[in-house]
Amino acid sequence: MGSFEGGGLPPDDIVVSALRAGDEEMFAALLDTWSRGMLRVARSYVSTDHSAEEVVQDTWLAVIDGIGAFEARSSIKTWVYRILVNTAKKRGVRESRTLPWSAFERDGAPPREFGPSPDGRVGAVAAWPTPEGEALAAEVRALIAEALGRLPPRQRVVISLRDVEGCTSEEVCEILEISPANQRVLLHRARTAVRGWLAGYYEAVKQPE
Amino acid sequence: MKRFTCDELAEQLTAYLDDALDQPTRAGVRAHLSGCEGCARFLDQFRATVRALGDQPPEKLSAPVRDRLMSAFRERHP
Ligand SMILES: [Zn+2]
Numbered sequence: 001m002g003s004f005e006g007g008g009l010p011p012d013d014i015v016v017s018a019l020r021a022g023d024e025e026m027f028a029a030l031l032d033t034w035s036r037g038m039l040r041v042a043r044s045y046v047s048t049d050h051s052a053e054e055v056v057q058d059t060w061l062a063v064i065d066g067i068g069a070f071e072a073r074s075s076i077k078t079w080v081y082r083i084l085v086n087t088a089k090k091r092g093v094r095e096s097r098t099l100p101w102s103a104f105e106r107d108g109a110p111p112r113e114f115g116p117s118p119d120g121r122v123g124a125v126a127a128w129p130t131p132e133g134e135a136l137a138a139e140v141r142a143l144i145a146e147a148l149g150r151l152p153p154r155q156r157v158v159i160s161l162r163d164v165e166g167c168t169s170e171e172v173c174e175i176l177e178i179s180p181a182n183q184r185v186l187l188h189r190a191r192t193a194v195r196g197w198l199a200g201y202y203e204a205v206k207q208p209e
Numbered sequence: 210m211k212r213f214t215c216d217e218l219a220e221q222l223t224a225y226l227d228d229a230l231d232q233p234t235r236a237g238v239r240a241h242l243s244g245c246e247g248c249a250r251f252l253d254q255f256r257a258t259v260r261a262l263g264d265q266p267p268e269k270l271s272a273p274v275r276d277r278l279m280s281a282f283r284e285r286h287p
Contacts (some may be wrong), residue, residue: 022286024279031270031278039268053274060278064285127250128257140261148265163262169227180229188223195258 009033012076019067031060034077037165038084044157045088047095055091059084074174081175085157128202136205140198147197155190162187211237218248222255 009015009029018026035056042052062083070079129136148156148164157176161167167175173183211234213221218241224230225238242249270278 022282024283027282028279031275035270035275036267039270053271056270057274057278061281064278064282128254137264141264141266144261144265159262163259164265166263169229184223184227184229188220191223191255191258191262192219194262195254198258198261199254 012072015076016067016070016072027064030080034080035060037161037167038081040160040164041081041084041157042088044153044160045085045092051091051095052088055084055088059087062087075171078171078174081171082177085175126199126203126206128198139205140201143197143201144194147194150197151190151193155186155193158183158186159190159194163191210240213237213241215241215245215248218242218245219251222252226256226259 015026015030019030038056038059039052042055043049046052046055059080063080066083070076074082148160151159158172161172161175162169169180169183169187172178173180176183178186218238221230221234221238225235228235230238242252
């Protein structure tokens, strides 16, 4: 079987039968494709990088054990991520970082500093520089990483899956078992908060005219 | 077509970018954006934020954990 590098993974039925047949290359491809997002999601529930890696490890062990019984009621990716979220939640509870999902409304929206200025001019929203320079790009990357860590956990999971890892909204709803409307509210609050922090950063580095 | 204040418009942007708005709402968002420079720029910034989020460096499993998982898989299928 060829390498999956650069390309997407094959359809689920091929992935599942390959895993059941013990195809090491297929398992390695999944491991390398999904673990990055899984580490990011695990980190939203547990407190250290080490715990996050253990959660991902335990998830893959459960996948190895459970693939024989996988019934394809969801995509294999969703199935793996749900095992991950359940494992991470249990671990998070032990570390007493609990996530009351039902109370997502408590993640208050950050105050918005945007709007037309009182005198009706639009200058309140400045244009951002394009991060062409490598130094600026690296600073923005670091700022985004910090911003993710400051988000309320539920917003962090959703924005990590959607915008950092590129999952679809359908995938996120299935993985987290939330409605499309809830997903969108969490994502919107998270994006609004991150945009606000970025705006603050660009304001601070702006060259005086 | 719906009409929005700037604040109301900003609340619609994630749904707008996901193409999850009904037709009159989407038309209202478009009309507001074409006539309001501030909101158009806010949308640009919102898009730039989403792009910046997608530019995070990938995380990686450490080599020992990856090796352990590969051997666990191998042991299951001798
Ligand atoms: Zn406006």
